[in-house]
Amino acid sequence: MAITLLRAASPGLLEGHHLPNPIARRSKVASWRILCSLKYACLSVDPGEIARASPVYSSLMTVSPAVLLSSEQKVYDVVLRQAALLKRQLIIAPLTTGESELLLLPRNSGLNQAYHRCREICEEYAKTFYLGTMLMTEERRRAIWAIYVWCRRTDELVDGPNASHITPSALDRWEKRLDDLFAGRPYDMLDAALSDTISKFPIDIQPFRDMIEGMRSDLRKTRYKNFDELYMYCYYVAGTVGLMSVPVMGIAPESKATTESVYSAALALGIANQLTNILRDVGEDARRGRIYLPQDELAEAGLSDEDIFNGVVSNKWRGFMKRQIKRARMFFEEAERGVTELSQASRWPVWASLLLYRQILDEIEANDYNNFTKRAYVGKAKKLLALPVAYGRSLLTPCSLRNSHK
Ligand SMILES: CC(C)=CCC/C(C)=C/CC/C(C)=C/CC/C(C)=C/[C@@H]1[C@@H](COP(=O)(O)OP(=O)(O)O)[C@]1(C)CC/C=C(\C)CC/C=C(\C)CCC=C(C)C
Numbered sequence: 001m002a003i004t005l006l007r008a009a010s011p012g013l014l015e016g017h018h019l020p021n022p023i024a025r026r027s028k029v030a031s032w033r034i035l036c037s038l039k040y041a042c043l044s045v046d047p048g049e050i051a052r053a054s055p056v057y058s059s060l061m062t063v064s065p066a067v068l069l070s071s072e073q074k075v076y077d078v079v080l081r082q083a084a085l086l087k088r089q090l091i092i093a094p095l096t097t098g099e100s101e102l103l104l105l106p107r108n109s110g111l112n113q114a115y116h117r118c119r120e121i122c123e124e125y126a127k128t129f130y131l132g133t134m135l136m137t138e139e140r141r142r143a144i145w146a147i148y149v150w151c152r153r154t155d156e157l158v159d160g161p162n163a164s165h166i167t168p169s170a171l172d173r174w175e176k177r178l179d180d181l182f183a184g185r186p187y188d189m190l191d192a193a194l195s196d197t198i199s200k201f202p203i204d205i206q207p208f209r210d211m212i213e214g215m216r217s218d219l220r221k222t223r224y225k226n227f228d229e230l231y232m233y234c235y236y237v238a239g240t241v242g243l244m245s246v247p248v249m250g251i252a253p254e255s256k257a258t259t260e261s262v263y264s265a266a267l268a269l270g271i272a273n274q275l276t277n278i279l280r281d282v283g284e285d286a287r288r289g290r291i292y293l294p295q296d297e298l299a300e301a302g303l304s305d306e307d308i309f310n311g312v313v314s315n316k317w318r319g320f321m322k323r324q325i326k327r328a329r330m331f332f333e334e335a336e337r338g339v340t341e342l343s344q345a346s347r348w349p350v351w352a353s354l355l356l357y358r359q360i361l362d363e364i365e366a367n368d369y370n371n372f373t374k375r376a377y378v379g380k381a382k383k384l385l386a387l388p389v390a391y392g393r394s395l396l397t398p399c400s401l402r403n404s405h406k
């Protein structure tokens with residue numbers, strides 16, 4: 001049965017016609033998800049059956065722990081675990097919405113101060129996004145500020161002014177602090193805000209741990225062999241943000257989409273944002289000796305590290321960039337399908353961030369793919385225009401992503 005479903009979902013996949021282009025990648029992802037869902041729904045998938053039908057696919061399955069999983073498969077396992085946690089929470093204690101939430105707010109003034117500081121940091125570093133959070137209920141926006149601040153602080157460890165002093169053991173200490181705050185023992189006031197947040201929402205520690213893992217990989221790695229490795233990096237530093245945010249933003253009660261599909265869309269938005277960030281910052285990163293681009297695809301396009309360090313916008317470079325931009329847009333498209341499923345008040349900030357970040361890709365094109373010396377920048381007017389557009393989209397009501405069962 002698994003085989004029949006898999007064939008229906010992705011004709012040609014079992015026969016090994018996979019991965020030549022992004023479209024094929026997508027069908028591989030979709031098929032993998034179907035298999036995971038089957039596995040998690042406890043339907044018996046016979047490994048022998050898979051192996052007989054397709055040696056290619058059998059190597060992608062988690063049928064044996066010894067088998068190496070692709071990045072997308074590893075990440076999708078996290079998605080399934082997060083979704084299961086949220087579903088459990090919805091069954092045990094449905095989150096209240098609207099004004100009644102105000103009654104749940106802590107009276108503890110230390111905690112209020114902690115959230116207030118998170119709010120100030122968020123306002124200072126991410127103005128548009130901060131504005132968007134103002135539409136959310138009080139409890140939700142405080143939670144998002146606390147998550148934002150933890151992510152920002154984690155990123156600053158490797159990207160901030162003290163980055164050159166950061167060692168793997170400093171990241172180990174940061175992870176120990178994370179464990180402590182999840183156990184209700186926060187180290188400082190900003191951790192206390194997050195500690196309170198995780199006690200109120202069904203948020204799992206894994207994406208937080210994974211973000212720290214991404215920072216570790218930034219300390220030791222400056223090249224990415226192929227898109228699989230790059231995808232994993234993007235998951236660590238940005239896909240994780242999507243997974244952390246969904247339990248707080250909430251899924252619309254009227255949504256017919258599966259929880260897994262909403263998490264997948266959130267993951268896709270993180271990946272899309274990070275790919276865009278990478279394409280925007282090619283020159284800046286190269287000046288720090290870093291190339292966050294798939295080495296095999298560079299070679300296929302006839303490009304080398306030297307070409308990037310020299311920063312010449314050649315036709316080869318333009319061709320390469322077109323392919324990268326196309327892939328980033330595909331992840332944005334996948335994300336779009338999920339935004340509508342979020343609770344009404346959470347949609348606007350997410351649409352705004354999606355539309356604004358995606359426009360960076362248009363700006364790279366408008367700069368004739370010179371991302372070595374020109375920073376792709378979305379002007380104020382375009383930014384302002386995106387806000388009402390995002391608001392309009394946020395009014396769309398949820399329509400099912402694919403399946404109709406939660
Ligand atoms: C509404 C909204 C956008 C919520 C997310 C709030 C949040 C917790 C953000 C944390 C962002 C952060 C500080 C991440 C640390 C790592 C990092 C810096 C990643 C890069 C962000 C861009 O930052 P910037 O341009 O400042 O980069 P530099 O440091 O200057 O290089 C990233 C590119 C990743 C950002 C990823 C997201 C915001 C994930 C968005 C996904 C969701 C909110 C899920 C939405 C749900 C559905 C169903 C689509």
Ligand SMILES: [Mn+2]
Nearest residue numbers: 155156158159
């Ligand atoms: Mn950064």
